[in-house]
Amino acid sequence: MNITINGKQVEAREGQTVLQAALAAGIYIPHLCYHEKVGVAGKCRACVVEIEGMRGLQTSCSVIVKEDMNVTTNSPTVLNAQRLVVDLMLSSGTHDCLACEQNGNCELQDAAYYLGIERPSVQYGEINREFDISSEFIYVERNKCISCGRCVAACNNVVVNEVLDFGHRGHHTEIVFDADKKMGESTCVQCGECVQICPVGAIVEKKNKGRSRYWETQKVRTTCPYCGVGCQLELHVKDDQIVKVTGVEDAEPNKGRLCVKGRFGYDFIYSKDRLTTPLVKEKGQFREASWDEALGLIASKFKAIIEKDGPDAVAGVSCARSINEDSYSMQKLFRSVFKTNNIDHCART
Amino acid sequence: MTNSFSEFRNAKCFLCIGTNMTEAHPVAATFLKNAVRNGATLIVVDPRKQPLVKHAKLHAQIKVGTDVAFLNGLMYVLIKEDLYDKEFVEKNCLDFEALKETVMKYPPERAADICKIKPELIVEIAKTLASVKPAMLCYTLGITEHTCGKNNVMSTANLQMLLGNMGMESAGVNPLRGQNNVQGACDMGALPNVYPGYQKVIDPAAKEKFEKAWGVTGMSDKNGIMMPDMMDGLVSKKIKGFWIFGENLANSEPDISHVEHCLESAEFLVVQDIFPNETTKFADVILPSAAWSEDNGTFTSSERRINRVRSVKNPPGIAKPNWWIFKELAKHMGHNWPSNSGQELWDNEISVLAPAYSGVKYSRIENDGLQWPCPTVEHPGTKFLHKDGKFSHGKGVFKSVEWTPPAEVEDKDFPFVLSTGRRLYQYHTRTQTGRAGMDALYKEETADISVADAERLGIKHGEKVYVESRRGKVHVSARVTEEVPAGMVWMTFHYREGNANWLTNPAFDPETKTAEYKACAVNVYK
Ligand code: SF4
Ligand code: SF4
Ligand code: SF4
Numbered sequence A: 001m002n003i004t005i006n007g008k009q010v011e012a013r014e015g016q017t018v019l020q021a022a023l024a025a026g027i028y029i030p031h032l033c034y035h036e037k038v039g040v041a042g043k044c045r046a047c048v049v050e051i052e053g054m055r056g057l058q059t060s061c062s063v064i065v066k067e068d069m070n071v072t073t074n075s076p077t078v079l080n081a082q083r084l085v086v087d088l089m090l091s092s093g094t095h096d097c098l099a100c101e102q103n104g105n106c107e108l109q110d111a112a113y114y115l116g117i118e119r120p121s122v123q124y125g126e127i128n129r130e131f132d133i134s135s136e137f138i139y140v141e142r143n144k145c146i147s148c149g150r151c152v153a154a155c156n157n158v159v160v161n162e163v164l165d166f167g168h169r170g171h172h173t174e175i176v177f178d179a180d181k182k183m184g185e186s187t188c189v190q191c192g193e194c195v196q197i198c199p200v201g202a203i204v205e206k207k208n209k210g211r212s213r214y215w216e217t218q219k220v221r222t223t224c225p226y227c228g229v230g231c232q233l234e235l236h237v238k239d240d241q242i243v244k245v246t247g248v249e250d251a252e253p254n255k256g257r258l259c260v261k262g263r264f265g266y267d268f269i270y271s272k273d274r275l276t277t278p279l280v281k282e283k284g285q286f287r288e289a290s291w292d293e294a295l296g297l298i299a300s301k302f303k304a305i306i307e308k309d310g311p312d313a314v315a316g317v318s319c320a321r322s323i324n325e326d327s328y329s330m331q332k333l334f335r336s337v338f339k340t341n342n343i344d345h346c347a348r349t
Numbered sequence B: 001m002t003n004s005f006s007e008f009r010n011a012k013c014f015l016c017i018g019t020n021m022t023e024a025h026p027v028a029a030t031f032l033k034n035a036v037r038n039g040a041t042l043i044v045v046d047p048r049k050q051p052l053v054k055h056a057k058l059h060a061q062i063k064v065g066t067d068v069a070f071l072n073g074l075m076y077v078l079i080k081e082d083l084y085d086k087e088f089v090e091k092n093c094l095d096f097e098a099l100k101e102t103v104m105k106y107p108p109e110r111a112a113d114i115c116k117i118k119p120e121l122i123v124e125i126a127k128t129l130a131s132v133k134p135a136m137l138c139y140t141l142g143i144t145e146h147t148c149g150k151n152n153v154m155s156t157a158n159l160q161m162l163l164g165n166m167g168m169e170s171a172g173v174n175p176l177r178g179q180n181n182v183q184g185a186c187d188m189g190a191l192p193n194v195y196p197g198y199q200k201v202i203d204p205a206a207k208e209k210f211e212k213a214w215g216v217t218g219m220s221d222k223n224g225i226m227m228p229d230m231m232d233g234l235v236s237k238k239i240k241g242f243w244i245f246g247e248n249l250a251n252s253e254p255d256i257s258h259v260e261h262c263l264e265s266a267e268f269l270v271v272q273d274i275f276p277n278e279t280t281k282f283a284d285v286i287l288p289s290a291a292w293s294e295d296n297g298t299f300t301s302s303e304r305r306i307n308r309v310r311s312v313k314n315p316p317g318i319a320k321p322n323w324w325i326f327k328e329l330a331k332h333m334g335h336n337w338p339s340n341s342g343q344e345l346w347d348n349e350i351s352v353l354a355p356a357y358s359g360v361k362y363s364r365i366e367n368d369g370l371q372w373p374c375p376t377v378e379h380p381g382t383k384f385l386h387k388d389g390k391f392s393h394g395k396g397v398f399k400s401v402e403w404t405p406p407a408e409v410e411d412k413d414f415p416f417v418l419s420t421g422r423r424l425y426q427y428h429t430r431t432q433t434g435r436a437g438m439d440a441l442y443k444e445e446t447a448d449i450s451v452a453d454a455e456r457l458g459i460k461h462g463e464k465v466y467v468e469s470r471r472g473k474v475h476v477s478a479r480v481t482e483e484v485p486a487g488m489v490w491m492t493f494h495y496r497e498g499n500a501n502w503l504t505n506p507a508f509d510p511e512t513k514t515a516e517y518k519a520c521a522v523n524v525y526k
Helices: A018-024 A076-091 A107-115 A150-158 A193-197 A260-264 A291-309 A324-338 B005-010 B026-037 B051-055 B067-080 B086-092 B096-103 B108-115 B119-131 B149-162 B182-187 B204-214 B227-236 B256-265 B322-332 B342-353 B451-457
Strands: A002-005 A008-011 A048-051 A070-072 A138-140 A164-167 A174-177 A203-205 A218-223 A232-238 A241-247 A279-282 A285-288 A314-318 A343-345 B013-017 B041-045 B058-060 B135-139 B173-175 B241-245 B268-273 B285-288 B297-300 B305-309 B416-421 B446-449 B464-468 B473-480 B488-492 B505-508 B520-525
Touching: A002 A018, A008 A018, A048 A076, A076 A107, A150 A164, A150 A193, A150 B026, A193 A203, A218 B305, A241 A260, A279 A291, A291 A314, A291 B241, A291 B268, A291 B285, A291 B322, A314 A324, A314 B227, A324 A343, A324 B182, A324 B204, A324 B241, A324 B297, A324 B322, A324 B342, A343 B182, A343 B227, B005 B026, B013 B026, B013 B119, B026 B041, B026 B051, B041 B051, B041 B119, B058 B119, B067 B096, B067 B108, B067 B119, B067 B149, B086 B149, B108 B119, B135 B149, B149 B173, B182 B297, B204 B342, B227 B256, B297 B342, B446 B464, B451 B473, B451 B520
Parallel strands: A002 A070, A314 A343, A314 B241, B013 B041, B013 B135, B041 B058, B135 B173, B241 B268, B268 B285, B416 B488, B446 B473
Antiparallel strands: A002 A008, A048 A070, A138 A203, A164 A174, A218 A232, A232 A241, A279 A285, A279 B285, B297 B305, B416 B520, B446 B488, B464 B473, B464 B520
């Protein structure tokens, strides 16, 4: 169907909300509590618009499109109302972006930028909530929380870990873990779904802290090296360092979700324990060797064994974690060069 | 998996047997929990009250190693009470009569007696399964790591065929693979009996095809041997040259003392890996490999999806991609291989030689991967197998099987059953997770025991205990938990200290040669 937004005809799908139709058409409307993964919350009111024939301002995240609907997202009335909402959010926390991990990838910052809010007009008294650094990989800075509720919805309804909730009352409302425990002492399994869905810098991962800004990193899609689900990861890479991993939204099979290993288990490749050169054992001790020497030695030993005892006197096991192309090459070596089918792998553990 | 993770969404019922999904495949479990939230029925069959149970409607807490008896019990009820999918069975399956004859020996009373559960539960589960469709059966190593592993697997297939839960969306038999690329290693022919794409080495036509493609003659026409036999061969000197690529056998295989004895006996041992570990110390030559993110290639996930893996950095020092190492070794023996990258290997060799992957080219898997079978470059890939009940070899054959107990059962001296598995925060022998900060979340091995046994033996939570089997003994902290039933000890092989594999029994399924990690007899004392 067709609707009109800011005088422009745009295509919309049956059942879509005005916000979804606008975003699909490339028209930005500030929105902080809505995320397609957790659906409509109708809480933050940053997405208000005018709709012809409807009285007052409407939250675009909750109105379903109708044929020929006429929507205005950029009138002074709309922008002022949006400004008020975003201004209040900025005022109720400590949004000093300079060292914030979310800087450059923050939906509140984007909204403020779009609305031209230089600094909040009201400065509330200092809200001194302690940082929660108890969790191994994640820290929580409630001063930056805008109570959008996305993390609570994601923890409960997307990954169904049922840890996060809103606690306390009124002005003191804040996100809590289990019955108001520290994150690290709660039943949180550190899947990081709440980190990925938080629009601001309130729930942030620790490993990247102070190491890279969002715009400095290259994003590379890859597959998780752990279990057989095959989750799709986005590696955030600065120079040759992976500084962060996020789940690829909309990817099969994981739709952006990850577990603790996939999200935080990437840095083993940088361990100083890595083997860096071939080693040959001599009188019970390993010494460094060149590739030529090491491979020459293996070739001559295997040749000698095969000549004396036949090809079936050699055997190999391949790796169930390495790439397909490696296993292919190893079985090709055993079958076509050594002439044995004694090749297997750890399929059974 | 016959079916896909995306189909979890529309399943009406799940039978999860021997799968600790929330810990071993956490993201898959989130989709399962979403479906349960939307009204799907979850039935868990597991000796432990593991985290999935919280979401389950029914939990059959069967005794370790009684899966076949349980599944036969279900099928008894389905057949006896005429609840199975007759149309599907008649149209698509063979050997129903033989199945019937076998399962008729497992009335609920007998099955329940073997499984140590109530007969009514078997009846209730059978009726529940008969009342909803489609249902997905999911399993993991709880099914395969038994001396009767193959029989367990066949029983799960029997049940799903009997229920007509095959060849359609959100159904099927779905083993979740433990390691990221076990599926791929099988697909690539890192198995003693098949070339890439499951083409049999004993088939002369297949041998000729590969000889031609690889430009050689005189390849072997008989099946090779499997890993446990390779290990024993090191001691008997049948095997003299052994090459281990990326597996820490000294920690991951059952009965560590025996494994180490085998490795020590090797005449010439090559180990290729990214870290020094308990296995590299036995090597004569150690070769340093490129790790994940240091090379371009593909992994194949449990749902048969071929996904891209990308490089973001060079390997450290002079470490090299693994395929390069094999190619260079071939060169040292006078063979010049053409391909010079993951992409060349896949696009020009693998996809050309294996019909099931022929339609998969790197250019097609830039984003989401493709699921095999994918025979042509126009083919969209295969979301679920056996569409409309058409099995790969014509009809689905029921393979009726009898229950057999584990190779080693509890007795007077070793009155507990030890079962093993994985914990959320660690992976395998910890060569990776142990170097990525996960130790902070689970720092040492524990022996998980029941509250009842802890009370009876006067063992406090966190107190050090000995766990001893006929093969070895470990000294670990007790973790007293409601998850474990009385009479059971549960452990993992993540840590060298207190590794369960000092205790496990190297008894294998006679055909698949999978070890019985899930059951052996132990004693626990202070
Ligand atoms: S959360 Fe956003 S607005 Fe607040 S400090 Fe961080 S970047 Fe700035
Ligand atoms: S990390 Fe995962 S389990 Fe923990 S609070 Fe966030 S969403 Fe919930
Ligand atoms: S992120 Fe977790 S669930 Fe996904 S593939 Fe990696 S280990 Fe498996």
